[in-house]
Amino acid sequence: MVNNPWVHPARWGSVWAILQPWGDPALYTANWAPLHLLACMGLWQAFGADPLGWHLVNVLAHALVASLLVWLYVRSGIPRSAAALLGLLFLVHPANVEAVAWIFQLKTILALGLALGALLAFRHRPLLAALLFGLALLAKISAAFALPVAAAALWCRPAQGRGRAAWGGLLLWALLLLAVALPELGAFQRMGEVAGRSPDLAGQLRGVLGIVARYAAMAATSWGVSTFQEPALPAWSDPQWALGAATLAVLALRTAITLRQRRLEAAFWIWAAAAWAPVSQVLPFLYPLADRYLYMILPGLLGGSFLWAQQVLAPRLRRLSGQESGGQWPRGLERAGLAAGLAVAALFALHTSRRTPIWRSDVFVTLDAARHYPDGLGANFLRARGAASRGETRATLEALRRIADRGFDGFQALERDPVLATLRSAPGYRAVLAQVAGNWVQTVRRRRRLLPSERLTLAEAQLLRGDREAALRNYQQVVREGGPAAAAARAALQALGRRGEHSADPAL
Numbered sequence: 001m002v003n004n005p006w007v008h009p010a011r012w013g014s015v016w017a018i019l020q021p022w023g024d025p026a027l028y029t030a031n032w033a034p035l036h037l038l039a040c041m042g043l044w045q046a047f048g049a050d051p052l053g054w055h056l057v058n059v060l061a062h063a064l065v066a067s068l069l070v071w072l073y074v075r076s077g078i079p080r081s082a083a084a085l086l087g088l089l090f091l092v093h094p095a096n097v098e099a100v101a102w103i104f105q106l107k108t109i110l111a112l113g114l115a116l117g118a119l120l121a122f123r124h125r126p127l128l129a130a131l132l133f134g135l136a137l138l139a140k141i142s143a144a145f146a147l148p149v150a151a152a153a154l155w156c157r158p159a160q161g162r163g164r165a166a167w168g169g170l171l172l173w174a175l176l177l178l179a180v181a182l183p184e185l186g187a188f189q190r191m192g193e194v195a196g197r198s199p200d201l202a203g204q205l206r207g208v209l210g211i212v213a214r215y216a217a218m219a220a221t222s223w224g225v226s227t228f229q230e231p232a233l234p235a236w237s238d239p240q241w242a243l244g245a246a247t248l249a250v251l252a253l254r255t256a257i258t259l260r261q262r263r264l265e266a267a268f269w270i271w272a273a274a275a276w277a278p279v280s281q282v283l284p285f286l287y288p289l290a291d292r293y294l295y296m297i298l299p300g301l302l303g304g305s306f307l308w309a310q311q312v313l314a315p316r317l318r319r320l321s322g323q324e325s326g327g328q329w330p331r332g333l334e335r336a337g338l339a340a341g342l343a344v345a346a347l348f349a350l351h352t353s354r355r356t357p358i359w360r361s362d363v364f365v366t367l368d369a370a371r372h373y374p375d376g377l378g379a380n381f382l383r384a385r386g387a388a389s390r391g392e393t394r395a396t397l398e399a400l401r402r403i404a405d406r407g408f409d410g411f412q413a414l415e416r417d418p419v420l421a422t423l424r425s426a427p428g429y430r431a432v433l434a435q436v437a438g439n440w441v442q443t444v445r446r447r448r449r450l451l452p453s454e455r456l457t458l459a460e461a462q463l464l465r466g467d468r469e470a471a472l473r474n475y476q477q478v479v480r481e482g483g484p485a486a487a488a489a490r491a492a493l494q495a496l497g498r499r500g501e502h503s504a505d506p507a508l
Contacts, residue, residue: 001040001103004028005484008044015041021183024451032183035138036107043106054103061109062100066091068116069299075120076264078306081334085341086302092349093298094222098291101359108295111140116299118173122150126169133173137180142296144181145274147173149300152267155259188285203233208281209244210234211289215276216247219294219301222351226372227358227365229289254308265307271300377408385419393426400432409439411461437461452478452485459492472496 001007006014006025018025018037026032047053066087073083090096099105114136121129129150136143150173154166214231218224234240251269258266275296281288358364370379384399400414411433414420423429440461444454459474475496478489 001044002049004037004040007037007040010041010045022186026183026187027449027451028453030188031107031141032180032187033107033138033140035135036110036140039106039110039139051103054106055101058100058103058106058109061106061113062096063091065109065113065116068113068120072116072120072299073303073306076267076303076307078303078310081338082306085338085345086306088345089341089348090298090302092345092352093219093294094225094348094351094355095218095291095294095298097225097352097355097359098227099295101356102292105292107140108142108292111136111143112296112299114139115143115146118146119150119153122153122169123166126165126172130169130172130176134176134180137177141180141184142275142278144177144278145271145296145300147177148274149267149271152259152270153264156262156264156266204281204284206236206238206241207231207233207284207288209241209248210238211281212244212247212276213240214244214289215294215297216244218291219298222348224372225291225351225355226368227291228287228369228373228376228378229291230369230373230376231289254304263307263311265304265311268300268302268304268307272297272304273300275300375402377403377406385417388419388423391422393423393428396420396423397426397428397432400429401435404432404435404439407439408436409443411437411440411464412457415464434465437464441465452481452483452489456485456488456492459489468496 004025006018006028014025015038017023018034018041020026021032025034025037029037043054043057069090070083070087073086074080078086099108114132118129118132118136121132133143133146136146147170151170154170210233211231214224251273255266255269255273258269276293279288279290279293355368358368366378366382369376370382373379380399380402384396384403387393387395387399414433414436415424420429438461441458444450444458447454450458455474455478459471459478462468462471462474472493475489475493479486479493
């Protein structure tokens with residue numbers, strides 16, 4: 001947000017640029033999410049760079065989302081006390097810390113809140129529901145999960161409630177989704193994020209199933225939550241992929257059964273599946289696993305799990321206790337279940353309170369990632385800095401090479417790090433830096449169009465690799481295009497001219 005040139009200062013030109021489906025702001029963030037950027041523009045006007053106001057907005061919006069979720073659960077036939085407990089579990093779940101404490105993830109909260117509003121309004125106010133669904137998509141495309149959920153809920157209604165008007169409303173939702181999905185896909189692919197993680201289809205499948213198992217564990221217990229997750233690809237001998245396959249099979253079977261029975265439980269399992277699908281890694285992208293992805297998935301898992309227990313578990317418990325009639329749950333068991341749920345919520349809240357301070361500093365974020373992934377990028381970066389501070393050049397270079405071999409392309413972070421400054425004259429360090437800069441060159445080559453700021457970074461990477469002619473051409477193009485980046489490009493050209501590395505063009 002600090003460096004986003006369209007968020008501040010607020011200008012009508014910036015608003016117009018943000019609204020353009022294929023405009024520079026969409027390319028800058030790799031998402032066409034105009035509602036998110038406009039909200040950030042308003043928050044910048046209100047709070048500037050002080051994070052307190054931003055955090056307060058995120059927390060209040062998250063509380064509102066949890067309240068809407070309780071309302072939807074009640075509308076779905078879940079008893080009020082159970083609905084309130086499910087909403088509380090969502091509110092304090094440790095996996096949601098990333099989505100709420102990370103300022104940039106306001107888009108995730110907005111998208112889910114507006115999607116919930118659309119689902120609540122769908123039956124009685126279809127036009128309002130379509131408007132809310134469209135706005136949810138403009139906050140984050142992940143809100144698309146609401147379309148199959150609404151379709152499943154409509155399928156499960158009594159026959160008199162499944163008229164042509166209701167299906168026509170869903171058609172409008174589908175058209176809205178198509179209108180947003182086309183520029184969204186273009187922005188996402190332009191960033192070069194769509195790239196395989198495994199050389200073979202079987203390896204990719206194991207990776208998908210392994211991530212399913214991790215999400216299931218995170219949702220049920222909060223085990224495995226972490227910043228910047230870097231899960232290893234499971235081998236055939238790793239039971240993780242088998243657990244993921246079993247989880248998918250059970251949920252698919254339960255969804256098919258409840259759909260056939262036209263039970264509303266099916267809509268919640270479809271919710272979880274539809275929210276998981278965009279991040280499933282069937283189409284791989286740069287960050288395969290993240291806590292924040294569970295924000296959309298959890299409501300479906302919570303609602304489906306309770307309705308399954310109510311339908312399957314409660315009757316068996318009644319028979320075991322000798323109660324063939326009466327309430328849905330045996331007497332006393334409902335209170336015990338609520339007490340157990342509150343205990344789980346308390347444990348979740350404690351875990352959440354411990355994780356929230358991590359997001360006060362990028363250093364704490366990196367430390368958390370390193371703790372959970374000791375051979376990941378964050379861990380190796382910290383290892384390199386620690387070795388550099390002790391004067392251990394060889395250990396520093398080994399850690400940096402591991403980062404480079406993993407495809408890390410943030411050469412500017414390495415070049416400008418004060419701890420690594422002592423190594424800048426070492427030949428080995430320059431070679432590693434050139435390799436990381438080469439990773440950036442490969443990244444931007446996959447992009448059909450470069451923003452001026454990206455072209456500046458590309459020129460800097462080319463200079464590090466000794467390709468001065470290519471860097472010169474990129475600097476000159478930035479100057480010709482004009483805009484805020486032109487001044488930096490002009491200064492770089494003048495510096496190159498002073499060093500005699502090219503003949504300075506007086507016109508530039």
